Amino acid sequence: MMLKRSLFKRPKIALENGGEDFSSFLQECPGCGKEITQGELFENLHVCPHCGRHFRLSARQRLAILADEGSFIELDAELGESDPLSFPGYAEKLQNARRASGEGEAVLTGTAMVLGQKTALFLMEGGFMMGSMGSLVGEKLARLFEHATEERLPVVGFTISGGARMQEGILSLMQMAKVSGAVKLHSESGLLYLAVLTDPTTGGVTASFAMEGDITLAEPGALIAFAGPRVIEQTTHKKLPEGFQRAEFLLKNGFIDAICERKAQRETIAALLAYHEGAREGENDHASL
């Protein structure tokens, strides 16, 4: 599988190696078992060159692949801390997640250009408590959709999430309603929301904004579920069918519009944004809250 060297400059994804060159290090692909060097993986946008398996990316890695260089303006980078239930052990977990991911929370929001087209953008961070949705994730997303409504921008969003943040209990659940409301007002304003579901997208994120896009794409092989496969096996004591809850299964069942390989995402998203350029000029009478 060749990387299409096309219109755009090669994305620069930092190899987090502190200056040391790991590019010749070998890794076995969990998809096909073949060995790949770190350098090959990097060159191929973290997709196995042999079997096409899409490896997980951090929010910043996705940003580097998607956005025009230097165009990203981050919003709400620092919203403080949230531990609404004073849940035992949560404060420490949050600290560890910050250290491990280098991000303040499990989603990165802002505006950026994609091949010259301006869009609001969110990228969930799987390295931060498995992309789980707490109050601040909900707050950042609600603010992003509100900002996009005001500025008449489309929203492009990449999901990766284990679902609700249990340590925030009911307030985590309420973020599903809060974000869905902001998505709905954006939608009533006649603006485009394009969701890209990546591996894995589950639980309360699937049952809210992941499934609320005007157009919904998914990466090949991504697990997209309300209840994860283990929970379903435990509940039903049934063997799950081959490919159950993978992107291809959702496409067949009618719940996503298309599967989009990583190497094609930037151009595909730019093309889809271009179909909706007119929407940005449109006036709206609805979203007047």
Add this chain to the structure above:
Amino acid sequence: MRAYERLQAARAKGRPGALACISSLFTDFYELHGDRLFGEDAAVVGGLARLGGRAVTVIGIEKGATTDEKLLRNFGSAHPEGYRKALRLMKQAEKFRRPVVTLVDTSGAYCGIGAEERGQGSAIAQNLMEMMRLSVPVIAIVLGEGGSGGALALAVADEVWLLENAVYSVISAEGAASILYKDASKAEKAAEDLKITAQDLLSLGVIDRIVSEQGGDFALCFAGLQAALAERLSALCALPPEALLAARYAKFRMLGRPER
């Protein structure tokens, strides 16, 4: 009462469910079936009814009282078609300018192969979006268990009420214990830590009213509930739709605001 005791009370055999509540609160209930897309889900009951002189749409999640009924109603765990039926009835209510009352009693949306194939996540997500902008009053009442997304899918409302011993949680106490404490026997601690009781939820701003259970006299409890509903529906029906929708959005928007 501690959280775990309330949870036991909320799940107790003999506690009235949605159908019992409907027959106490309303008159002339006429049930409407089906989602018009796939099928009928008996875990969700809905239809037309009267509260005093007012026509309303009432939708509930029913666990079933007897063993046969429990099986018929899948123990109150709805499939996507149940949530889609609920949305169909809510849209119908909007068309005819009827307020909506929802009655929630579920351990959660069903986790099964068919439910996933037919888009459980998508069905719940659509309800959250559409309920936020449904232009007629909506009051949601959690009667027993308010189990996560499966409950929220009927509870994006102008007011959310809980019966005194009802609970509302993002995950079951047992699930939280096994995931967070790696010990399923710590459900009692998890119930406490998750803050699932009516009093906790009122303090957190998640619910608007606690309905007294009158020491277990549910006839008296429902009489009080009926009076309160009639009063609040009258007040909400008097509001212009734009004011109603702005207040509903603001209510959910302020939940989980940063502390500084």
